[in-house]
Amino acid sequence: MIGRRIDLHAHSTASDGSLTPPELIRYAADKKLSAMALTDHDCVDGLDEAVAEGERLGIEVIPAVELSADHPDGTMHILGFFVDRRHEGFCGRLRRLQEARRERNPKIIQNLQSLGLNLTYDEVVAASGGGQVGRPHFAKVLVQKGYVSSMQEAFERYLKKGAPGYVEKFRFSPQDAIAAIHEAGGVAVLAHPFTLYKDNSVPLDPLLEGLSQAGLDGIEVIYSTYSGEQTRYYRERAEKYNLLPSGGSDFHGAHKPGIDLGVGQGRLEVPYELLEPLRKKAQGYKVSVHAG
Ligand code: AMP
Numbered sequence: 080m081i082g083r084r085i086d087l088h089a090h091s092t093a094s095d096g097s098l099t100p101p102e103l104i105r106y107a108a109d110k111k112l113s114a115m116a117l118t119d120h121d122c123v124d125g126l127d128e129a130v131a132e133g134e135r136l137g138i139e140v141i142p143a144v145e146l147s148a149d150h151p152d153g154t155m156h157i158l159g160f161f162v163d164r165r166h167e168g169f170c171g172r173l174r175r176l177q178e179a180r181r182e183r184n185p186k187i188i189q190n191l192q193s194l195g196l197n198l199t200y201d202e203v204v205a206a207s208g209g210g211q212v213g214r215p216h217f218a219k220v221l222v223q224k225g226y227v228s229s230m231q232e233a234f235e236r237y238l239k240k241g242a243p244g245y246v247e248k249f250r251f252s253p254q255d256a257i258a259a260i261h262e263a264g265g266v267a268v269l270a271h272p273f274t275l276y277k278d279n280s281v282p283l284d285p286l287l288e289g290l291s292q293a294g295l296d297g298i299e300v301i302y303s304t305y306s307g308e309q310t311r312y313y314r315e316r317a318e319k320y321n322l323l324p325s326g327g328s329d330f331h332g333a334h335k336p337g338i339d340l341g342v343g344q345g346r347l348e349v350p351y352e353l354l355e356p357l358r359k360k361a362q363g364y365k366v367s368v369h370a371g
Pocket residue numbers: 095120147212213214215230231234235239331
């Protein structure tokens with residue numbers, strides 16, 4: 080018998096997913112998930128609605144976030160599970176990240192326009208469905224206008240780091256991102272480590288050593304696109320550095336075709352048993368007092 084399943088990585092329209100927070104939770108209930116984490120990028124705006132819908136449907140919604148952190152080579156994302164979404168200091172830090180996006184986004188438009196692509200920021204905002212604007216929304220408009228044939232091609236040609244449309248934005252250092260999550264009573268988990276280095280043969284050990292010292296609590300060992308070998312490698316790293324294993328699909332709805340909630344590309348399976356150790360560890364961080 081298959082045990083209870085969960086999904087600890089999913090996005091809503093509050094960032095760059097295509098389902099609203101309540102739609103996402105209803106979808107999770109349809110998929111018979113017993114718990115899921117809403118992990119919008121740099122933003123907790125969807126959590127109230129998601130938690131309320133979860134209570135209505137009897138599915139546990141873990142309040143969470145996915146922070147982008149500064150890393151010289153590839154992309155570092157740090158998930159925060161069980162964060163207090165009303166924590167004043169934490170919300171202030173998120174506002175800083177949102178401000179950085181507002182500064183960056185018009186510059187991406189300028190870059191794309193200077194390449195001769197005809198699109199406006201208003202069109203990108205419309206594509207975002209009212210939440211925070213991210214690169215997938217630029218990609219969506221480029222697809223709609225026929226400049227590229229897929230979201231993936233939009234990133235490859237225009238939007239990924241090093242491509243002509245790309246613009247840097249302020250990010251926290253990994254240490255500050257971890258500290259911010261702890262401050263809000265959450266556990267900090269390194270997401271999809273394969274995005275850290277362009278060269279996949281770079282050993283993670285020196286980085287994990289430093290992140291562990293900074294208080295990293297966990298690492299994503301189950302993920303939609305991992306091979307069995309990747310999962311084994313990350314599990315070994317988890318054991319070596321005493322990191323809790325986590326897992327999720329990174330579902331973005333229509334903005335990431337081919338990745339479905341709970342099941343990823345079809346074979347993903349995140350067991351409920353991963354959740355309790357993360358919850359227990361988060362309880363140890365419930366230290367700081369907040370108003371509201
Ligand atoms: P942003 O936070 O606005 O910089 O956008 C980050 C999001 O863009 C990520 O969460 C992914 O969903 C998406 N993304 C980043 N790089 C790629 C890529 N190379 N291909 C497809 N999607 C990507």
